[in-house]
Amino acid sequence: MDFKLTPDEEAFRDEVRAFAKENLSPEARKSPGFLANWLKKVREKRWVGFNWPEAYGGGGGGIMEQVILKEEMAKAGAPPLGLCLMGLQWVGPAIIEYGTEEQKQKFLPDILDSKYQWCTGYSEPGFGSDLASLQCKAVRDGDEYVINGQKIWTSIASWSKWMILLTRTDFNTADKHDGITCLLVEMDSPGIEVRPIKNMAGGSLFAEVFFENVRVPVENLLGDEGKGWAVTVSALAHERSGISEVAGLVRQLEKTVELAKHTRHNGRRASEQPSIRRRLAKADTIIEGMRLNGQRFLTKQLKGEPLSSETSINKLHRAFLAIEFGDLALEMLGNASQYLGSEDTSGVDQNLWPNGVLDWPTVVIGGGTPNIQRNIIAERILGLPKD
Ligand SMILES: Cc1cc2nc3c(=O)[nH]c(=O)nc-3n(C[C@H](O)[C@H](O)[C@H](O)COP(=O)(O)OP(=O)(O)OC[C@H]3O[C@@H](n4cnc5c(N)ncnc54)[C@H](O)[C@@H]3O)c2cc1C
Incomplete structure (x- = not known):
């Protein structure tokens, strides 16, 4: 593959460089409201969610330009383009790939606007590396799933509004990767308890999250029931x-x-x-x-x-x-x-x-x-x- 930039790509790289030079000078960085201004400007340029569909507020850009944008921003030591980090990195891409039209309209613009945080409920006590053995249970009851179980090491759970959650809906599959279901869960739902864990640096970035008869509407199912592993694999590839x-x-x-x-x-x-x-x-x-x-x-x-x-x-x-x-x-x-x-x-x-x-x-x-x-x-x- 030839990675030589086309004239259009070079022009885009120059635009990003000039923007970074103007907005990330030492004086600009010291100015009051620097971060808020930065986030507003990059959003206006549609550089947040650069390759997300325009219909949901993304930039609709190509992969090569996205790479140029990210590289130039990293070289300039730029702040993030948005504050909803997990949303931008893997929840949003998973919703774009597997979400319903309603889910895309409801969640994607909010992620791009850094409105609130998402957390990731994958790991469980005893099931971190061996994630596919997870036991957090979801049972369909009419138009809702009822969730019981526990997650652990959930980063930023204490201040997130939503969680992308992996549950097990079928305990009798021959392959443990089947029967896993991905749900989008509002963190203030009754029955959720978040207990922060203090780490060795003194912070409480992550938490244990307990679910007791938590009711989640079926419309918050991401992908098909029992096929949540595919959603996770795609999300982890984005993370990696x-x-x-x-x-x-x-x-x-x-x-x-x-x-x-x-x-x-x-x-x-x-x-x-x-x-x-x-x-x-x-x-x-x-x-x-x-x-x-x-x-x-x-x-x-x-x-x-x-x-x-x-x-x-x-x-x-x-x-x-x-x-x-x-x-x-x-x-x-x-x-x-x-x-x-x-x-x-x-x-x-x-x-x-x-x-x-x-x-x-x-x-x-x-x-x-x-x-x-x-x-x-x-x-x-x-x-x-x-x-
Ligand atoms: C800072 C931080 C943030 C995190 N944030 C999140 C989050 O937001 N959401 C979330 O769901 N999880 C999160 N995690 C959890 C993380 O994904 C798990 O800690 C990780 O997957 C490892 O699982 P475990 O802790 O259960 O360790 P274990 O799986 O028990 O592993 C313990 C040790 O055994 C080794 N091991 C395990 N299995 C094998 C094997 N088959 N072959 C060889 N060696 C093996 C591992 O490499 C490790 O050294 C976070 C963890 C950290 C440290």
Whole structure:
């Protein structure tokens, strides 16, 4: 596949660059209401949900332009284009693919307008990696489903208005992937209890969510009853794709290299230490591999083929890099680990490095652990025997 930009694509890239330059200057970033203004402007340009159908408020744009937009935004260190992150990343795409006309009209514009948050109710105690064994039960009762069960590690459940929820409607299937049903659930429905879980960084990002006789209208069924696994696979592929994340990783590598140049380690500049140089070079090589692999996804997408297992390769590399950049920074900074989890901002770069180290579980575990990605690569790409 030739990825050389056409004149129209180059013009679009220049437009995005000029927009970012004008709206993301240091002065603009310091101005009051910067984020609100930013969100309004990118929405007006229809760059939020860039490739979503225009009929629902999206940009109706092509895949290549979307990649250009995301790459340029990542290079510019731009804030997100919308605040409803899960909505934009996978709930919206799943609704576009599997939703009814009513669901599309009801939910997609709100996601684009960052009106409220969505959370994802997949994992259960004992069923995280082995998600297809989930037990949260939904029973059809007239025009409603009645839900009983529990979810865990549900990010932002405490402040979400809606949840994309996986339930089991059939406990007697030969294949555990059958009988799973995806429902869109309003979080203030009677019978839902959210109990926040405190994480090691001190925050309460995620929660346990309990369902006791929660009634959900049948019109909130996403996809067909018993076929929710297909909805999930599509949503997880969207979560794991992210070709443009490479631009963000390049920025992170550049920052780590800068840190190495300005930090003394074992009596000399860290950037002069062979062990540190080797690790930086390895990170650079991995990022280049991710870029090339990302182009493989892009080729498939441009041909209209669905994304599937190959996105696990980049997810695995991203997990490695999330830990590696944190480890490298802590090694170079030496005593910075004293700031881990602290609100003290007196250290190097306001202690962004040690505090960033505590964020790795989001990238590494969220969306499937490295072992699970390895299993997927081994079985579905390399054709090795099943685990
Ligand atoms: C920050 C964060 C945010 C999250 N947000 C959400 C969310 O919003 N919604 C949601 O539903 N879930 C969320 N999760 C949960 C996440 O998806 C699960 O934690 C993850 O899928 C792993 O499941 P588990 O915790 O049950 O671990 P387990 O599946 O019990 O795994 C434990 C260990 O065993 C290994 N393992 C398991 N099975 C195998 C196997 N077959 N072969 C080899 N090794 C194996 C795993 O790699 C891991 O090291 C979040 C997790 C984190 C850390």
